Amino acid sequence: MKLGKLAKELHIPTESLIKFIQDFDLELSECITTTFEVKEDFAKFARENIIFLRKYSEDLNQKKTVEDIAENINQPTDKVAEIIEHRKPKLFDNGIYKSSVSRFDIDNKLGGNYQFIYNYFGKNTKLASRDFIGYRDLFFFITQTLEPYLNEVSVQDWGIQKPAGIVLYGPPGSGKIFWAHKIAEIIGYDFKEIKKYFLGTSLVNHQETNFNDFIVETMKEEKVLLFLEDFDQIMRERNEVETVKSCDEETKEIILHYIGHFEREKILMLGSANSVVNIDREILAPGRFDVIIPIFPPNAKERAEMLLHHMTNGLLDDSLLMKILKSNNAHQLPFWTDVSKKMKVFSNTMLIDFTQSLKKKIRNTYLKDPSTEIKITKKMLESALKDASTKLTPNYLNQIDQFIADVSLNNYEDFSRRIDALETELNHYKTVEKPTQSIGFNHNH
Known part of the structure; x- marks a missing residue:
């Protein structure tokens, strides 16, 4: 069943279901396929929680101020305002937010209990088995762009x-x-x-x-x-x-x-x-x-997920590398969070370079000391990071700078959070000592 058909059955706009998946940070591969076929768990959740989803949809379309939301969910106005500012939603001139802010989403971020949602999606899809990692915003942006290919109604009724x-x-x-x-x-x-x-x-x-x-x-x-x-x-x-x-x-x-x-x-x-x-x-x-x-470089969270994916993809549970990863808790996402934060503006290719370099270093260590208990040291991680950083050239950084200018001009409203995060990471490399330089970047790692 396509997502649009499920939405029609529930009398809920498809856009509301898409926003719900994004707001509650649900794993895309547990909800729908890349061709918008609904997964069984998501269909089960939607049918059993139709009242909640309709309330969510109605709230999404209501115009509301920060004060309205704070009063409704019984939270301080400043905390609500902080979350909304981070999301950078569309705003009317009179201070009322357009239909892109959900009080349920904000309540969830401020500690509200929505465990009933996540109970339906308890079996996480392994990173190695996913079609792609992260990029929910880009995926939905692309599918919205492709709607005339997916929905003949938009062509027949609207001439799109x-x-x-x-x-x-x-x-x-x-x-x-x-x-x-x-x-x-x-x-x-x-x-x-x-x-x-x-x-x-x-x-x-x-x-x-x-x-x-x-x-x-x-x-x-x-x-x-x-x-x-x-x-x-x-x-x-x-x-x-x-x-x-x-x-x-x-x-x-x-x-x-x-x-x-x-x-x-x-x-x-x-x-x-x-x-x-x-x-x-x-x-x-x-x-x-x-x-x-x-098409953006991955953000910090996506980088960590990709590192785990590329380190474990195709490995058998009893493989030597998997045993070594498990002994270091490197088969779990938290292990990769710190090194991911150091990979500012890294491309997907650089992440693959890092994992290939690290795998070789782990193997070389194993050949000297054939034990699956060997330690993945900070020195090994930093050495692999240095290897992967060879493509982080001034020319590449200038291309990132140009991309930020391009996407800010053409798609800022669609990707404001991504753009701001990418710009913050890029600023880490910018030269402040010599502002008159034409390139404006140091070759730092």
Whole structure:
């Protein structure tokens, strides 16, 4: 059963159920699949607690002030205000909050007893078994963007067209290709990457073929997601300072020529970019690549979860590494919290580098002392952290800085908390001694 169908059965807006999952920090994989199929435990909870969910939904849509909420849940006004400020919800000019603040959520954060909710989700899905970790806000943002693909009503009743082109933008290593695959999975399209050699002219079976031929052949298929990397380089705007490669200009013209036919032919093109600032405005015009989705580096909590995932993924319970991890309590999330906090603005790739380095150090120690009781020392963790930090270059930090500027301009209301947290982490590396420097970063680890 799809989440929308369950919402209709319960006479509760789908958006309220989504907000409920986010507010109470429920593990996504225990509630729904990436294609919005409802998990059994969540359906059971929703049906048995329909009265509570309806109250939650009604409250969510009520306009309310800080004083209203504080009086309702019998909590000090300053504590309520602190939580609301941290969430950065939308606010009317008269000081009344829009339908993005739940008094139940605030009550829960201030110690209210909502254990009855978590009792339904007691069996946590192992991190190694999850489709993805964290990123609830990004997942729901993406699925909302893809609604015309998931819900024909939005097309038939409201005339909301399916996007023909989407740009995923974010710093290197943040997982853009992962999310491209995930989008293909969500909408049920076949994933097809446009290789670099497709963009020029090449020989296939002794016959000359080019990018135009590739697009024409692809449009004969149904439900195909085309993924193009280096989108911001290929689609750069021409100017007097920078020249544009003739093959890139030709690629741009071919895509502009055919993109108007993509929706009808059931083609979706995704471009992967580090930044959107230099992309030709003509490419981002309505009906073309007019949907842009930011892909963030993981936050501190997500980093800890990813470290645990990458350290334990694929291991058998009786494997040597798992035994060593268990003897250090490193098979549990708290072990990774401190080192995660040191990985400010680390990309997903850097996290993988860290875990690979640490695994090798653990193995080398084991070869010298073949015991599953060996200690994962602070020195080992710091050494692996140093290895992973080699990609934390001034250039990468500048790309993070540019990403913050991009996402602040294009998606601040959607991701204000993420943006502010990322900026705080980036400021850790900023140079204060020499503010006149053009780069503005030290190469600190």
